[in-house]
Structures are given as C-alpha cells and as structure tokens.
Amino acid sequence: IGNLKSENLATMLEKYPEKVLMKSVRGMLPKSKLGNAMIKKLRVFAGPEHTHIAQQPEPLEL
Known part of the structure; x- marks a missing residue:
C-alpha cells in the first residue's frame, strides 16, 4: 500500500530552491x-555561483 508523498512550497524552497522553478x-x-529534450537544456542555479559568467546573466528574484 502506497502513501501520497507531498511537500509544501516553504519546505521545498528551503531544501531545494532550484527544484521549485524546474517543476x-x-x-x-x-x-x-x-518536452523532455527542452527540460534537459534548462539550467537553474540556486546561488550566485554558476558557470555562465561570460554571458552576464541577470538574477531573478522570486
């Protein structure tokens, strides 16, 4: 017998902030x-450190 597993937004933002945007x-x-190919191309970073410094991305405030 399985159970429904769910997390509310507040706990997801604390543990996995990038997962909220990905979902x-x-x-x-x-x-x-x-859709699977498109989601593989999406890169989301939780903090200020990322690998795309040359492109000068702008931060997105949630």
Whole structure:
C-alpha cells in the first residue's frame, strides 16, 4: 500500500530552491519527447555561483 508523498512550497524552497522553478517550468512544457529534450537544456542555479559568467546573466528574484 502506497502513501501520497507531498511537500509544501516553504519546505521545498528551503531544501531545494532550484527544484521549485524546474517543476513549474516542466508543468508548462509538452509531455512528450520534445518536452523532455527542452527540460534537459534548462539550467537553474540556486546561488550566485554558476558557470555562465561570460554571458552576464541577470538574477531573478522570486
């Protein structure tokens, strides 16, 4: 017998802040091979350290 596993937004933001954005974007993409390919290209970083300094990205405040 399985149980429903759920987390509220506050605990998800504390533990995995990048996961909140990934799940919301995934919900907007098509549920097919194309959607899977698109989500693989998405990069989300939780802190100020990232690998795209040359592109000068702007931070997004939630």
